[in-house]
Amino acid sequence: MAIRLIVKHPDDVLRERAQEVTKFNANLHKLLDDMADTMYDADGVGLAAPQVGVSKRVIVVDADEEHGLIELVNPEVVSSEGEQFGPEGCLSIPGLQGDVRRPLKVKVKGQDRNGNPVAFEGTELLARAFLHEIDHLNGVLFIDLAESIYERRAPEPAEEGEA
Template identity: 70%
Template sequence: MAIRLIVKDPDPVLREVAKEVTKFNSNLHKLLKDMAETMYDAEGVGLAAPQVGILKRVIVVDVGDEHGLIEMVNPEIVESEGEQIGPEGCLSIPNLNGDVRRAQRIVVKGQDRNGETFTVEATDFLARAFQHEVDHLNGVLFTDIAIQLFDGAARDRRGGE
């Protein structure tokens, strides 16, 4: 495993649409391990492959709940309902946060590291994290859809994440 360099905005790779994964092999397994290690090292709750310069539809999410680390390949949000507005930040956009409107509940369908299909039903913060990471796979950053943006110091004063 290795900690990878996190790509920072305005690197153009963050604006690309990631490609579907078709090979489930040791290279993918290494990428997933490296992404998880990189996310934990950076104290994040999610990471998408484009954030480490890889244009593949791969994400890792761990919001510190009972789900633990979720690795998902070719994720697709297949259901969404409700609405929540809450704070978000991004490892690719340090020192900037914003309030973002997201679905309250989602169902995400994807594949595991071996190509087996599975779904995750997510609400609240986990739903927010999944939506944020899937956006990365489509070249969308939270700053594109934020209701309000503020610097990291302002977030700390507001008692956010």
């Protein structure tokens, strides 16, 4: 396991549609392990493979104590409902935040590190993190969706991390 360099905007890999994963092997396992280590090291709540320079449809999210670390390969949004509006940041766009409107609740599906089907439901921050990371796999950044963008303020002690 290792900490990988987080790619910063405007790197081209952040604007590409990531490729579907077809091989579930040791290389994928190492990528997932490294992504989790990198996310935790950067105090994030999510990370997509393009953010570490790998154009594959892979995300990791850890946005609540109930679920802990979630690894999703080839994730898709199955359904969404409600609405939330609030600040988002991104490890690939340090120093900026934006107010983004997203669904309040989502259901996502994908595969685990071994290719087995998995599904998760998320509300509030977990829903936001799933959607933010899946957007990365499609070359979409929060700055594309934000209704306002501003300099990131210093975090409060209990404030959530960035995705």
